[in-house]
Amino acid sequence: GNSVTQMEGPVTLSEEAFLTINCTYTATGYPSLFWYVQYPGEGLQLLLKATKADDKGSNKGFEATYRKETTSFHLEKGSVQVSDSAVYFCALTQDKANNLFFGTGTRLTVIP
């Protein structure tokens, strides 16, 4: 089956610290992988995606590389800001699936 496992939070970092949020997946085929972000009081929004092995998705200083050999899609940012405080969700979909499979989300708090 399909599933996504994320590191448990919450994660608290100081401004300008390096961020890694781990995500691993189980899938029967060749999934596409996504990170969604939910800022306080807002709906989830797509942050970045990668559709095949070794692809790197990037947006707003965040990056994630699709690693087929380790079935991982870890989210990284070199220098976080207070405005990055949010809940981050890793997700996958398959070609013929009708939905996204989401992880449980990781809450990030960045303190000045």
Added chain:
Amino acid sequence: GAGVSQSPSNKVTEKGKDVELRCDPISGHTALYWYRQSLGQGLEFLIYFQGNSAPDKSGLPSDRFSAERTGGSVSTLTIQRTQQEDSAVYLCASSAYRVVTGELFFGEGSRLTVL
């Protein structure tokens, strides 16, 4: 506004009552999804509508749950005889694409509390 709109934003009900949750997707989006987010859980897929095709209801947890999408636009999720375990945030999302690309636009959700 141009985003996905959900109502009500908060609903408190008594066990055994029926509730209706509404979703107004982005204009022109053919795909519409309902998800449920329970405390400490990931998003749980409930149902998927795509154009005029028969919906994928495979995620509905029981026959107390149903959803409609009228005219290919607005959708209503109905929960009959609510139970306390139905308490969650119900999220609606829409997409412009006819195949699943994973690029969904989410509303802010309807928080349901069953007492």
